[in-house]
């Protein structure tokens with residue numbers, strides 16, 4: 001379920017809006033200068049598809065988004081639970097912790113979820129806007145916007161990433177522990 005939850009930045013319990021209506025989510029985010037779009041899911045392009053298959057399946061949409069040649073690197077990031085791997089839990093935790101601290105980037109952070117889910121938290125003036133993205137969701141976190149990302153206790157997602165520069169994913173961490181005061185992806189979805 002794609003979900004938007006807007007909270008006061010000084011009090012997570014002060015929930016100002018919670019909606020799973022895609023049109024309302026798009027409108028609310030657009031009003032804040034944040035691009036959100038939904039692309040029709042491609043049948044069969046599930047978690048088992050290869051990166052090349054996923055990029056091919058969404059090729060027309062990717063080409064349209066990148067018509068101006070803005071994005072020089074377009075790739076696929078993914079994580080899936082593997083309980084056969086004794087190191088999985090540590091790998092998942094390390095991946096999760098990396099981006100669950102507030103940071104910002106020099107370029108827009110553009111992600112399309114081909115499968116699974118994850119939550120972006122945008123720290124805007126006076127509020128934190130949490131967006132749980134699922135299959136078919138495209139979100140662009142504007143450059144220099146404070147934010148963090150939670151992939152949950154059992155990370156499971158396939159996301160297409162669009163970068164203007166090599167290393168565009170590198171974060172400038174603010175050191176603000178604000179992420180610890182807000183509900184996790186799993187808590188948001190279960191609420």
Ligand SMILES: [Fe+2]
Pocket residue numbers: 099103104105109147148149171
């Ligand atoms: Fe980021």
